[in-house]
Amino acid sequence: MTVMDACNAxxxxxxxxxxxLLASLESGRVYALPNAPAGAAIRVFKxxxxxxxxxWCEGAPRTQPSQRSHAENRRLRGWTR
Known part of the structure; x- marks a missing residue:
């Protein structure tokens, strides 16, 4: 897998x-490498x-929206997907 940030690094x-890594980036993207199994990029995105x-920061408080997963933020706002 290749994960790209907003500056294309x-x-x-x-x-x-x-x-x-993708969960920690703002405007990140993921691409499958040529030898990746089918559906790998979708699995990573999900x-x-x-x-x-x-x-990897275990025990850190997760009180701000930027500290929670996208799914958790949607759930706390009452959005469903």
């Missing part, structure tokens, strides 16, 4: 780490939606 990695930004 990218990093390659596995699906797990790509999802964590996983990033439910992953809190900077998930």
């Amino acid at each position: 990218g990093a390659d990695g596995c699906e797990h780490h790509a999802a964590r 996983a990033a939606d439910t992953t809190a930004p900077f998930a």
Whole structure:
């Protein structure tokens, strides 16, 4: 997987780490590498939606919208998807 930020800087990695990175970026994008299995980019995109930004910071308070996952923010606002 390749995860790109808003300035088109990218990093390659596995699906797990790509999802964590994508969840932590504003306006990030994900692309499958040529040897990636079918549907990998969609899986990463969906996983990033439910992953809190900077998930590796365990025990950090998640009180601000920028600290919660996109899915959690939608749920707290009463939006469904």
